[in-house]
Amino acid sequence: xxxVSAAAIVAAAAFAIAVPFFLKPFGIFLISMWAVLTIAAxxxxxxxxxxxxxxxxQGAFVxxxxxxxxxxxxxxxxxxxAFVAAGGLCFAVGWILxxxxxxxxxxxxxxxxxxxxxxxxxVLRNEQWLTNGIYGINDxxxxxxxxxxxxxxxxxxxxxxxxxxxxxxGTWWMLRSPWGRAFVALRENPIRALSLGLDTRRYTLxxxxxxxxxxxLSGALYxxxxxxxxPGSFALGMSFNLxxxxxxxxxxxxxxxxxxxxVAVLLPEWLRITQGYYLIxxxxxxxxxxxxxxxxxxxxIGRVAKxxxxxxxxxxxxxxxxxxx
Amino acid sequence: MSxxxxxxxLHKSFGGIVAxxxxxxxxxxxxILGIIGPNGSGKSTLFNCVLGQLLPNSGExxxxxxxxxxxxxxxxxxxxxxxxxxxxxxxPQLSVRDNLILAGQEHQGSMFSRLIGSADAGLGRVxxxxxxxxxxxxxxxxxxxxLSYGQQKLLDxxxxxxxxxxxxxxxxxxxxxxxxxxxxxRERLQAYHAERKATxxxxxxxxxxxMALCTRVLVLAEGRIIAEGAPNDIRRNPVxxxxxxxx
Numbered sequence: 001x002x003x004v005s006a007a008a009i010v011a012a013a014a015f016a017i018a019v020p021f022f023l024k025p026f027g028i029f030l031i032s033m034w035a036v037l038t039i040a041a042x043x044x045x046x047x048x049x050x051x052x053x054x055x056x057x058q059g060a061f062v063x064x065x066x067x068x069x070x071x072x073x074x075x076x077x078x079x080x081x082a083f084v085a086a087g088g089l090c091f092a093v094g095w096i097l098x099x100x101x102x103x104x105x106x107x108x109x110x111x112x113x114x115x116x117x118x119x120x121x122x123v124l125r126n127e128q129w130l131t132n133g134i135y136g137i138n139d140x141x142x143x144x145x146x147x148x149x150x151x152x153x154x155x156x157x158x159x160x161x162x163x164x165x166x167x168x169x170g171t172w173w174m175l176r177s178p179w180g181r182a183f184v185a186l187r188e189n190p191i192r193a194l195s196l197g198l199d200t201r202r203y204t205l206x207x208x209x210x211x212x213x214x215x216x217l218s219g220a221l222y223x224x225x226x227x228x229x230x231p232g233s234f235a236l237g238m239s240f241n242l243x244x245x246x247x248x249x250x251x252x253x254x255x256x257x258x259x260x261x262x263v264a265v266l267l268p269e270w271l272r273i274t275q276g277y278y279l280i281x282x283x284x285x286x287x288x289x290x291x292x293x294x295x296x297x298x299x300x301i302g303r304v305a306k307x308x309x310x311x312x313x314x315x316x317x318x319x320x321x322x323x324x325x
Numbered sequence: 326m327s328x329x330x331x332x333x334x335l336h337k338s339f340g341g342i343v344a345x346x347x348x349x350x351x352x353x354x355x356x357i358l359g360i361i362g363p364n365g366s367g368k369s370t371l372f373n374c375v376l377g378q379l380l381p382n383s384g385e386x387x388x389x390x391x392x393x394x395x396x397x398x399x400x401x402x403x404x405x406x407x408x409x410x411x412x413x414x415x416x417p418q419l420s421v422r423d424n425l426i427l428a429g430q431e432h433q434g435s436m437f438s439r440l441i442g443s444a445d446a447g448l449g450r451v452x453x454x455x456x457x458x459x460x461x462x463x464x465x466x467x468x469x470x471x472l473s474y475g476q477q478k479l480l481d482x483x484x485x486x487x488x489x490x491x492x493x494x495x496x497x498x499x500x501x502x503x504x505x506x507x508x509x510x511r512e513r514l515q516a517y518h519a520e521r522k523a524t525x526x527x528x529x530x531x532x533x534x535x536m537a538l539c540t541r542v543l544v545l546a547e548g549r550i551i552a553e554g555a556p557n558d559i560r561r562n563p564v565x566x567x568x569x570x571x572x
Contacts, residue, residue, distance in 0.1 A: 177440050189414055191378070192414040194378075195376065195410075196399075196407070202436065
């Protein structure tokens with residue numbers, strides 16, 4: 001990692017810690033939403049960006065995680081247990097959803113996962129005995145740990161941000177281990193990977209399972225953050241939004257989802273001044289972005305940085321020539 | 326001398342097209358066997374059947390006496406069989422070093438130990454030696470996609486050797502490589518062969534390359550073996566000349 005990007009990460013972390021002290025409750029709610037959704041987007045980035053498996057099911061996993069935590073905590077189980085259960089359940093379901101990916105790829109896989117999202121939505125809506133159907137679940141409690149309550153907006157933000165830091169450290173570790181290399185190999189050339197001894201079946205399932213688990217853990221924080229959940233929140237819109245975060249931020253870049261989630265959470269709020277036009281402006285921006293920079297914001301920054309350093313080298317070469325005989 | 330690879334009566338057809346039609350041969354320990362034949366004679370299909378990429382219709386493949394027909398390529402690889410493909414197959418976005426580590430990492434420990442262990446799977450020094458051996462040291466940290474075609478070809482071959490295989494199947498290693506690079510490639514293959522006593526099977530069109538490298542040659546035409554022998558005898562064999570020039 002270059003010194004510049006290390007400095008940028010430290011500065012961004014310092015900013016993320018300081019910023020809630022300067023915001024009103026709604027602003028803190030938004031950055032909490034950023035922290036929570038970044039976890040889900042990071043999971044999707046693992047499945048899609050690194051391992052190359054298209055998924056339109058990430059929103060459904062956020063839903064499964066959110067409902068698990070809402071139901072378990074309301075039934076009196078401690079949050080920590082519900083959190084682990086949500087992650088474990090999504091890991092298992094994600095593993096099973098990975099099986100179609102062993103047979104179909106690209107847009108076919110997108111349709112399989114899309115059908116799964118619809119299935120989860122229908123279950124959440126129709127199985128009233130469990131999920132309370134379209135009425136949703138109210139008054140989801142925020143957890144407290146050893147006397148530290150996360151009920152206030154600031155403390156819940158720090159709880160979410162802390163969870164994000166821990167989970168991204170874990171993800172970073174995994175991606176720098178041989179597993180990360182194997183995931184990229186799966187994306188770039190599965191047949192060659194197989195001939196080099198990579199059990200591509202197991203790695204594909206693992207990429208789905210871990211990506212889905214991160215979706216579930218994100219949902220486990222989403223429920224106590226918004227404190228009211230209903231099936232509509234986890235329909236296709238959420239999955240598309242998470243996909244947008246990964247693509248806009250920079251798919252396959254570790255910090256892509258962090259940037260993408262920031263854009264997806266904040267931009268609609270900033271565009272509120274355009275009133276009824278905000279969705280049009282937002283859609284327009286995304287289209288321009290995709291047409292001119294498909295590698296996302298981080299890809300764009302990388303391109304600019306490369307151009308700057310090349311220009312710098314050229315300038316130095318010219319001045320060196322000037323000094324010479 | 327022990328038999329490393331034994332193929333018996335292998336058949337593979339695609340619809341009405343019979344690609345491999347009852348091929349049997351053995352490869353001895355330490356041999357460099359060349360397989361030549363006109364386009365469409367079934368060479369690559371034969372490789373793919375031996376390596377588990379395709380399932381043969383009938384026949385049997387044995388490696389070190391063990392029946393391996395129908396085994397997955399990744400399991401075969403862990404038995405010490407590796408390959409290169411006809412078309413270049415490196416991972417362009419990974420660095421040269423990462424390509425090599427990837428090619429060896431699955432032979433190190435268990436899936437779990439690879440997750441918690443070091444990033445290079447303990448292959449740092451092996452990788453250094455390999456980039457040096459294939460004269461790619463100055464490019465070790467470049468993305469593989471930035472290398473020239475010939476350099477990528479060297480990397481491709483180097484990857485096949487990372488796990489210290491006992492049997493390597495090379496599918497047209499000389500294809501599209503310029504003459505200077507070709508000499509280097511042959512010399513590196515011979516050096517590796519001498520050092521490790523590995524066994525090679527090489528599909529190739531470039532006759533000079535085959536003559537210089539191989540100890541024995543099989544000729545395939547229309548899915549059958551039509552000739553077998555020392556490189557120089559093969560060159561003069563009228564049946565072989567007919568197969569290449571006939572029709």
